[in-house]
Amino acid sequence: MGGHQVVPDANGHLKENNYLNCDKSIKSWLLTLDHKRIAILYLVSILSFFFVGGISALIMRSHLAMPQAQVISPDLYNALFTLHGVLMIFLFIVPGIPATMGNFLLPLMIGAKDVAFPRLNLFSYYIYVVGALIGFVAIINPVWLIDYLQGMAQGVWNPLDTGWTFYTPYSTSTGAGEGWGVILMTFAAFVLGFSSILTGLNFIVTIHKLRAPGMNWMRLPVLVWGLYATSVIQTLATPVVGITLILLIVERVLGIGIFDPAKGGDPVLYQHFFWFYSHPVVYIMVLPAFGVVGEIIPVMSRKPIFGYKAVVFASIGIAAVAFIVWAHHMFTSGMSAFSAAIFSALTFGVAVPTAVKVFNWVSTMYKGSIRFDSAMLYAMAFVFLFMIAGTTGVYLAVLGVDIYYHDTYFVVAHFHYTIQGGAVIGLIAALHFWFPKMFGKFYNEGWAKFSFWLLFFGFNLTFLPQFVLGMEGMPRRYYDYLPEFSSMHQLSTVGAFFNGLGYTLALLNLTTSAIWGKRLAPSNPYNSLGLEWQCPSPPPHDNFITPPVVTSGSYDYGYPIEERSKA
Amino acid sequence: MGSHSEIIEAGAPPEPHHMDSTTAYHAAKLGMWLFLATEILLFAALFAAFALYHWWYFDEFHHASEKLDWRLGALNTAVLLFSSYTAAVAVYAAQIGDNKRIVKNFGISVACGLIFLIIKAVEYSGKYAKGYFPGTDLWSDPNFAQSYKNYFGIYYCLTGLHALHVIIGMSVMIWVITKARKNRFSGRYYTPVELGALYWHLVDLIWIYLFPLLYLIG
Numbered sequence A: 001m002g003g004h005q006v007v008p009d010a011n012g013h014l015k016e017n018n019y020l021n022c023d024k025s026i027k028s029w030l031l032t033l034d035h036k037r038i039a040i041l042y043l044v045s046i047l048s049f050f051f052v053g054g055i056s057a058l059i060m061r062s063h064l065a066m067p068q069a070q071v072i073s074p075d076l077y078n079a080l081f082t083l084h085g086v087l088m089i090f091l092f093i094v095p096g097i098p099a100t101m102g103n104f105l106l107p108l109m110i111g112a113k114d115v116a117f118p119r120l121n122l123f124s125y126y127i128y129v130v131g132a133l134i135g136f137v138a139i140i141n142p143v144w145l146i147d148y149l150q151g152m153a154q155g156v157w158n159p160l161d162t163g164w165t166f167y168t169p170y171s172t173s174t175g176a177g178e179g180w181g182v183i184l185m186t187f188a189a190f191v192l193g194f195s196s197i198l199t200g201l202n203f204i205v206t207i208h209k210l211r212a213p214g215m216n217w218m219r220l221p222v223l224v225w226g227l228y229a230t231s232v233i234q235t236l237a238t239p240v241v242g243i244t245l246i247l248l249i250v251e252r253v254l255g256i257g258i259f260d261p262a263k264g265g266d267p268v269l270y271q272h273f274f275w276f277y278s279h280p281v282v283y284i285m286v287l288p289a290f291g292v293v294g295e296i297i298p299v300m301s302r303k304p305i306f307g308y309k310a311v312v313f314a315s316i317g318i319a320a321v322a323f324i325v326w327a328h329h330m331f332t333s334g335m336s337a338f339s340a341a342i343f344s345a346l347t348f349g350v351a352v353p354t355a356v357k358v359f360n361w362v363s364t365m366y367k368g369s370i371r372f373d374s375a376m377l378y379a380m381a382f383v384f385l386f387m388i389a390g391t392t393g394v395y396l397a398v399l400g401v402d403i404y405y406h407d408t409y410f411v412v413a414h415f416h417y418t419i420q421g422g423a424v425i426g427l428i429a430a431l432h433f434w435f436p437k438m439f440g441k442f443y444n445e446g447w448a449k450f451s452f453w454l455l456f457f458g459f460n461l462t463f464l465p466q467f468v469l470g471m472e473g474m475p476r477r478y479y480d481y482l483p484e485f486s487s488m489h490q491l492s493t494v495g496a497f498f499n500g501l502g503y504t505l506a507l508l509n510l511t512t513s514a515i516w517g518k519r520l521a522p523s524n525p526y527n528s529l530g531l532e533w534q535c536p537s538p539p540p541h542d543n544f545i546t547p548p549v550v551t552s553g554s555y556d557y558g559y560p561i562e563e564r565s566k567a
Numbered sequence B: 001m002g003s004h005s006e007i008i009e010a011g012a013p014p015e016p017h018h019m020d021s022t023t024a025y026h027a028a029k030l031g032m033w034l035f036l037a038t039e040i041l042l043f044a045a046l047f048a049a050f051a052l053y054h055w056w057y058f059d060e061f062h063h064a065s066e067k068l069d070w071r072l073g074a075l076n077t078a079v080l081l082f083s084s085y086t087a088a089v090a091v092y093a094a095q096i097g098d099n100k101r102i103v104k105n106f107g108i109s110v111a112c113g114l115i116f117l118i119i120k121a122v123e124y125s126g127k128y129a130k131g132y133f134p135g136t137d138l139w140s141d142p143n144f145a146q147s148y149k150n151y152f153g154i155y156y157c158l159t160g161l162h163a164l165h166v167i168i169g170m171s172v173m174i175w176v177i178t179k180a181r182k183n184r185f186s187g188r189y190y191t192p193v194e195l196g197a198l199y200w201h202l203v204d205l206i207w208i209y210l211f212p213l214l215y216l217i218g
């Protein structure tokens, strides 16, 4: 591809020989080593899983619209929340922003031609695909389906029903798929974890070794810092859950007692191992979203980011604290009051760096010249929703409160405000913001704003009532409920459909514009100082036409050009 | 890409399209160190489980660990330590561009790995003969203490996972040997030799922790 002529037009739009059309064959896509194409492969994959996971949520919400509705069977309900959790966590939002936007933007933002190990990058993608396939097989239990189609099936369909946490001893004794369901699913999660580790490792090395001349650590865009902190967690926390899931399999296959109390094992040990990964994984999901918002707000406010160093050290601080708070998921699991108090106090500590970030974003907007583009609306919605997520998180960190709220809808609502309101909105914001760079086109801004409001309204209507439900004592994961919970459940169901419709319209708008869009994007539609906007849109295979040299920070808006390098 | 796919000069580093060869060397090394960190964390969870159950089932763990033959364990420790030495010599040989010496020393390391696996297999079959193995009659006997099973369960997990790493390490070194036979390495380019040796040192290091934990202090 080095031989292709790369000639962008006067606005920096690159019509021919950009990364999308320099080689059109299917093989060149499936075997690509280009970080930008790998990002697109991931994007298509994770959004498909997002769609299926969303449908399963809508089926559950429909079922919960009425008490004693019995729209679906209890077994199917258990299978659906397992499917929803597994898809959304392991296949959608853990790879989420890093694998898609991170892959696309990281080399562009630091002025590199690619990530450090392009082959490893592609390999990670295929590990992800293999893990996803194994996971699907595990959940839907195809052995039974084949039997059923041949008329030999015994009893009822028996899909995976452990929830996404695979808590022992249920997961070591449930008969879902004669036990193969759990074994395959945990193996799939192990494989997916391996993909996550390799992506994290690749990014860390890229950021350390491939920065363009002049791109020193304190000039790195905050998204790159977010990805760096994320990668550290991915690399260091994932192996622990990996071996835990392998032990679960060994326990089931060989009958050794490790986590099953009936065999002399310790189920609480499983929970410790599981949450040692699965608490930090929340930051794997949300730290890159912090970075995305930190990129959008300064550009759209035409102001330098407020307190750059504070944002950077808050990211590192969150990654560090992430490793020492896991047991707050286990206050009701029979740990000593002393250690519970310690973990509660440490969990309060998470609020400090996250609040610093919120303060930074809001102060960046203060007295700025704000453009309310759809990407900015998403970024602002992120800040708003994340504040609700963060404050309710502090409630849950309080020992006495958590004992009451544990396993109620309050936790469900808090979690969705963090992950959907944080990570998913962050991903959608990023897709809107960098869309002109990725596809060299503009999307329909009117539709984008309309779907934003639909989605924002629907989201709050879904999950605000769930806080109330939780306070009233509605337990999570229940198939049915008492009549007094009806009104809140109904509001939530209506909201879920608005929410789903909003996502569908937003993503349809982007997809149709990417394929059939007519309005061509210049290289730098927002007049951003970010390095990724200095190469053509869409970028050529090797990203930059001449290797970039960085002479100023990424957010020096409002300084005269000659002063920027001193800022 | 592809535009510079001419014949590689012997001992010259490959030039990836997206970075120069010095950067590539440092990137590969940093990547390897990070990978080793993930490997240590992989074993760390198993060590934590061992520590917990050692504390819970103190006496049973003590008795169960006496069923292991510490002399075989010590022999294996010596074998691995020696293989680590030859791996280090191979790196030195690579730095001075002596491909023959890489082949010889990595060859010895691979052979040591094989000896290690054979001794391990002898130990496993001894356990199997005595019934301390999943699937035997004794193992399924309800009177056979769960905590014994617990000890042997973690023993097989730890040593099995380690043996898997031995096999991976040996495969990497064999791959490097095939390249060294083509005189691929020189003072300018020896990244695979160094990384392979690093990995082998890790395999050795983990065993150095496993041996006293499983055979001596149990």
Ligand SMILES: [Cu+2]
Residues within 6 Å of the ligand: A278, A279, A282, A325, A326, A328, A329
């Ligand atoms: Cu947590």
